[in-house]
Amino acid sequence: MEHHDTRRYPEPLAIEARGLVKDFDGFRAVDGIDFSVPTGSIYGVLGPNGSGKTTTINMLATISKPTAGCAKVFGYDTQTQAHIVRQLIGLTGQFASIDESLSAQENLMLFGRLLGLSAAEAKKRAADLLEEFALTTVAKRPIAKFSGGMRRRLDLAVSLISQPPLIFLDEPTTGLDPRTRIQMWETIERLVSKGATVLLTTQYLDEADHLADKVMVLDRGKVVADGTPDELKASVGSASVQLSLEAASDFAAAAQILERVLAVQVMTVDASTLRASTPGTHKVIDALLALGEAGIPIAEINVQKPTLDEVFFALTGKAPEGERAEGDNGDSAGGAGKPGSASGAGSWGGMGKPRTAAHAAEVSKVAHADKRVKGERS
Ligand SMILES: Nc1ncnc2c1ncn2[C@@H]1O[C@H](COP(=O)(O)OP(=O)(O)O)[C@@H](O)[C@H]1O
Ligand SMILES: [Mg+2]
Numbered sequence: 001m002e003h004h005d006t007r008r009y010p011e012p013l014a015i016e017a018r019g020l021v022k023d024f025d026g027f028r029a030v031d032g033i034d035f036s037v038p039t040g041s042i043y044g045v046l047g048p049n050g051s052g053k054t055t056t057i058n059m060l061a062t063i064s065k066p067t068a069g070c071a072k073v074f075g076y077d078t079q080t081q082a083h084i085v086r087q088l089i090g091l092t093g094q095f096a097s098i099d100e101s102l103s104a105q106e107n108l109m110l111f112g113r114l115l116g117l118s119a120a121e122a123k124k125r126a127a128d129l130l131e132e133f134a135l136t137t138v139a140k141r142p143i144a145k146f147s148g149g150m151r152r153r154l155d156l157a158v159s160l161i162s163q164p165p166l167i168f169l170d171e172p173t174t175g176l177d178p179r180t181r182i183q184m185w186e187t188i189e190r191l192v193s194k195g196a197t198v199l200l201t202t203q204y205l206d207e208a209d210h211l212a213d214k215v216m217v218l219d220r221g222k223v224v225a226d227g228t229p230d231e232l233k234a235s236v237g238s239a240s241v242q243l244s245l246e247a248a249s250d251f252a253a254a255a256q257i258l259e260r261v262l263a264v265q266v267m268t269v270d271a272s273t274l275r276a277s278t279p280g281t282h283k284v285i286d287a288l289l290a291l292g293e294a295g296i297p298i299a300e301i302n303v304q305k306p307t308l309d310e311v312f313f314a315l316t317g318k319a320p321e322g323e324r325a326e327g328d329n330g331d332s333a334g335g336a337g338k339p340g341s342a343s344g345a346g347s348w349g350g351m352g353k354p355r356t357a358a359h360a361a362e363v364s365k366v367a368h369a370d371k372r373v374k375g376e377r378s
Helices: 053-060 082-088 104-114 119-132 148-159 178-193 205-211 229-234 248-262 281-293 308-316 356-377
Strands: 013-024 027-038 042-046 068-073 089-092 166-170 197-202 214-219 222-227 239-245 267-270 273-278 298-304
Touching: 013 053, 013 197, 027 053, 027 068, 027 197, 027 214, 027 222, 042 053, 042 205, 053 068, 053 166, 053 197, 082 089, 089 148, 104 119, 104 148, 119 148, 148 178, 178 197, 178 205, 197 205, 205 229, 214 229, 214 308, 222 229, 222 308, 239 248, 239 281, 248 273, 248 281, 273 281, 273 308, 281 298
Parallel strands: 042 197, 042 214, 089 166, 166 197
Antiparallel strands: 013 027, 013 068, 214 222, 239 273, 239 298, 267 273
């Protein structure tokens, strides 16, 4: 490439990372990561708390120095050309640069001015971003009165003032209610449709599935899988079923039947509870019929979309070992009380008991699917 005009991005790769490593006092938080992100795409980094997502972003965003390895952003080295890289990225997430005492509009104008815009330009840019993020009606309200979703949108708006071509979004929807989460997804899709490249971290398989063109799965600083969301899901199945047996003595027989009908390995939740991924709910019905024929009584059934737990199990044959919100199998690798470990938004700990509140709904879903299957067959 002859020209290095930072306003146009001829590089096909927005990010290219090779052998990235980060040690903290002998603890290896990121353990040799390689990946590349084509310009104009959404790349998802999927992993539990403590798997190294933020540490990876911080190295790419020139906030922290890799212990080993290197990374390029639009062809610029994050260590030797950090000043250029910083002009090409927007970073939002786990720090709040927002001034509480100012309104959303004032914050946006302040940052615009700090970035060198004229007063008129800063005002225009603030108005555009307030509109884009549906914050116009609350533009003058004190930030202290903002909801979590509004704050998150403002945080993202602030990071977009300079119109960076590469945007890092660190768990942009963790802790958001479902409606605000969908809004955030739409915003992210809009950014990409306008030409931005997004690197997004998440603990939610469905989020990576919905948004990302490519995904890598991190576990304790290592990449345990990468590919398209479809490839990832193909290794997991489209649903996950959890069965509680009335008698623990039926466990082995039930596990055998499930493995035969579903053609997957069955996870043990406890002495009388099994869990397995399935290619679809119709298979669950087949499994229930087979269990019924074998005279195995079932106390509870729970069918849900696969979670990151299932991805990890499918990929590694075990539950993730990052920092865990609920350390019920006592083998978690991380130390206790690390910052951020309490922020778990509840996507974790999915190996626990079925939520009884959701039970009725899940059972009715199965019954519904049952009817449909029967209808198809008759
Ligand atoms: N500044 C730091 N000093 C020491 N350990 C850290 C530091 N930052 C992160 N870690 C540790 O590195 C690991 C990865 O952390 P992080 O990248 O924040 O994970 P994630 O963002 O996936 O939750 C965790 O075990 C975390 O406690
Ligand atoms: Mg993090």
